[in-house]
Amino acid sequence: MSSIFRRDAEGIPTIKLTVFGPSLAGKTSLLSIYSILKKVENPEHVYSELKKIDDPSGRTALFDQSVFELPKGQGTSLPLMRYALYSVAGQERYRETRKVVLRGTDGLMVMLDPTKDQYDNNKNSLVELMELLGKELTSGLLPWILVVNKIDLPKEDRNSQQEFLDLMVSVGLVKDVGEAYEKYMEMSCLEARNDLLAMPRQPDWKEKLDSSGRLRRDSRPPSVILTAQPIESLTRLVIEHKIQLIRSKK
Numbered sequence: 717m718s719s720i721f722r723r724d725a726e727g728i729p730t731i732k733l734t735v736f737g738p739s740l741a742g743k744t745s746l747l748s749i750y751s752i753l754k755k756v757e758n759p760e761h762v763y764s765e766l767k768k769i770d771d772p773s774g775r776t777a778l779f780d781q782s783v784f785e786l787p788k789g790q791g792t793s794l795p796l797m798r799y800a801l802y803s804v805a806g807q808e809r810y811r812e813t814r815k816v817v818l819r820g821t822d823g824l825m826v827m828l829d830p831t832k833d834q835y836d837n838n839k840n841s842l843v844e845l846m847e848l849l850g851k852e853l854t855s856g857l858l859p860w861i862l863v864v865n866k867i868d869l870p871k872e873d874r875n876s877q878q879e880f881l882d883l884m885v886s887v888g889l890v891k892d893v894g895e896a897y898e899k900y901m902e903m904s905c906l907e908a909r910n911d912l913l914a915m916p917r918q919p920d921w922k923e924k925l926d927s928s929g930r931l932r933r934d935s936r937p938p939s940v941i942l943t944a945q946p947i948e949s950l951t952r953l954v955i956e957h958k959i960q961l962i963r964s965k966k
């Protein structure tokens with residue numbers, strides 16, 4: 717256990733998840749929404765609040781980071797763990813900082829932007845990712861998923877799912893469209909944020925809270941389920957991957 721899960725300064729096993737993708741895809745938005753969600757559902761699981769390192773224009777300059785706790789157990793024999801969520805700075809000029817942020821990543825979420833004029837930026841970002849981590853991603857050494865954000869945009873303004881599946885194949889991230897489909901998810905950070913912030917104004921708000929005044933997990937609106945799912949699936953994938961590594965070493 718000890719050698720496969722890195723431990724933080726307090727000795728708690730911690731996994732690192734990184735969101736990678738082109739500038740403006742919505743990486744910082746995802747971390748913000750997930751932090752808000754955790755604060756209203758499980759404030760005690762927010763170990764470290766969202767930290768952003770921005771440039772003067774408000775764009776990510778180095779990374780965003782927040783750390784959450786996975787309580788002991790959760791249906792398994794796992795101890796208390798933490799998961800640190802990072803997002804990279806997407807602008808082209810920050811390539812060197814992305815390498816640093818990716819170091820030690822246990823799970824990767826690729827986030828792309830379906831806005832039609834962003835197609836080349838998505839492609840360049842995937843090509844860069846293949847250069848940096850292609851072997852780890854294609855060999856199964858590094859668990860990953862791919863998420864297309866902004867599905868609130870009108871269909872005619874965005875690239876289709878099929879175009880993204882084909883792109884994943886053409887850059888060599890996956891062998892075929894079937895494999896691409898297994899890794900593919902969609903979301904809208906914008907809808908999730910709006911739906912989450914609108915909840916307290918709705919007449920049935922009180923019914924969505926538990927006896928301690930926290931938002932019940934089963935009250936998540938569909939848009940919020942879609943945005944939390946990739947982080948939760950990736951966390952599970954990483955833990956399962958590490959447990960398999962531990963078993964194979966025994």
Ligand SMILES: Nc1nc2c(ncn2[C@@H]2O[C@H](COP(=O)(O)OP(=O)(O)O)[C@@H](O)[C@H]2O)c(=O)[nH]1
Pocket residue numbers: 738739740741742743744745746776806865866867868869903904905906907
């Ligand atoms: N339409 C739409 N816009 C979004 C969505 N998510 C983020 N944005 C917008 O996209 C822009 C870039 O978002 P940001 O989170 O800073 O992207 P980052 O560069 O990947 O960190 C901002 O103007 C966001 O408001 C979404 O789901 N739909």
Ligand SMILES: [Mg+2]
Pocket residue numbers: 743744745775776803804805806
């Ligand atoms: Mg950002």
